[in-house]
Amino acid sequence: MKKISVIGAGTMGNGIAHCFAQKEFEVYLIDLSNENLKNAKETIEKNLDRMIKKSIITQKEKEDTMSRIHFYEQIGECVENSDLVIEAVTESKKVKLDIFKKLDLLCNQDTILASNTSSISIADIASATTRQDKVIGMHFMNPVPIMKLVEVIKTKQTSQETIKTIMDLSCVLGKKPVLVNDSPGFVANRILLPMINEAIHTLSEKVSGVSEIDTVMMLGMSHPMGPLQLADFIGLDVCLSILEVLHEGFGDIKYQPSKLLKEMVENGELGVKTQLGFYDYSNGMKEKSVNKRFN
Ligand SMILES: NC(=O)c1ccc[n+]([C@@H]2O[C@H](COP(=O)([O-])OP(=O)(O)OC[C@H]3O[C@@H](n4cnc5c(N)ncnc54)[C@H](O)[C@@H]3O)[C@@H](O)[C@H]2O)c1
Incomplete structure (x- = not known):
């Protein structure tokens, strides 16, 4: 996995983008307006500055991290060749279903589609796609750069390969993944x-x-x-x-x-x-x- 797209640059999306970019992934961060993207950029910079102050990273690491995050106002070409797309938009089933329909059409066959939803059924989200085996929940906690847990949510259709890829990837981010079944609100x-x-x-x-x-x-x-x-x-x-x-x-x-x-x-x-x-x-x-x- 090299290229990750994150849809939604709010509280969670900017934190998810931050974590992947810090671990040397190329990240495409997408939101509806330039203003939201500007706010996200400022938040990520502020959080990286805090890490510099605490001697967790250097100024150069901050610059490298920021250079790996690319900001886009639309879900378009940038998701095409992504290995993984993580959706972190507003907690609305309708909005999420529309996005997954769109992603299914735009992304390569192999792309895994993950949702950071806090509670919406992953099976329902997956049903908007033609790749239910490649749809999974990747529930990060807030604030993402600090919190260790990733609640990984599988449905009856999620393949073992998809589960393993996402569990391993969470470890690469320095997180602790916990696998749970799809049920309202999951565990957390x-x-x-x-x-x-x-x-x-x-x-x-x-x-x-x-x-x-x-x-x-x-x-x-x-x-x-x-x-x-x-x-x-x-x-x-x-x-x-x-x-x-x-x-x-x-x-x-x-x-x-x-x-x-x-x-x-x-x-x-x-x-x-x-x-x-x-x-x-x-x-x-x-x-x-x-x-x-x-x-
Ligand atoms: N806030 C938390 O503590 C927390 C924790 C875990 C999971 N979550 C989940 O993460 C998701 C995002 O929550 P948040 O707190 O970051 O919300 P938020 O309101 O801070 O951000 C949501 C962002 O999504 C953008 N957006 C909405 N529709 C879009 C679209 N069609 N295309 C692109 N961008 C779009 C909005 O402009 C906004 O910037 C939700 O599903 C939420 O349940 C939130």
Whole structure:
């Protein structure tokens, strides 16, 4: 594998591009607008600068990494000869199905198509293609350059060869792949999202405040970050989409998204990416304060 295309340059896509480019792959990063690509480039540069400061990489390694990332506004010729395409666009089944249909037409027969979806059925995504044996879930965690886990999701149709290639490739990236079966929310989000949803219910019922709830889970359960701050990092829109998939998939009321979560998403309070979620990040990450609506 040499050439990797990443569709979507948001929170996850820019991190995935960063990791592959750092390991000497040529990366084609695609998003809908020049502005999104510019933001992605700035984020990758900032993250590489942080690694220089910590003496993890040199200035030259940063420059080499950046030179291997190519930015495109459209899914076109650049995906044709890719060995692997990783889709990391908005968590919408319709959007993902359209993209996989397009990729199936454009890419070589041998190209593996992976989705970074948090919850949408990989079998459903694969059904938009004529190469179901080469479609797999490659679920990176946020922030991608730091988090070690890749949840690799196989369907009944995914070939052993595809599974082995993706498991091996994850190791080349320095990650730990864990193979799981296709099921709503897979393993990670089936367990994580009900906890986040419950934390939001606890807040909306005024059992306690934002930082108090997070502190209970950090100091009481040894979680490195509280569930409300984690929701801000994931993106409240992404959390809502995952809960909707779990609710639809299992039909169980325990997965029904909290009203407060829906209201915040409608209001554009999406967390870190809009600088306002359960916390306000407008003065920087270190100076975060609780969103005024909860005071
Ligand atoms: N945020 C997380 O913590 C997290 C963790 C693991 C997996 N995921 C999954 O990763 C995927 C991306 O999530 P994100 O948090 O990076 O979202 P995001 O909103 O930060 O970024 C999504 C990007 O996709 C782009 N996009 C949308 N439609 C497109 C199209 N047709 N072609 C090209 N680009 C398109 C958008 O412009 C945007 O820049 C989702 O499936 C999400 O469930 C997210």
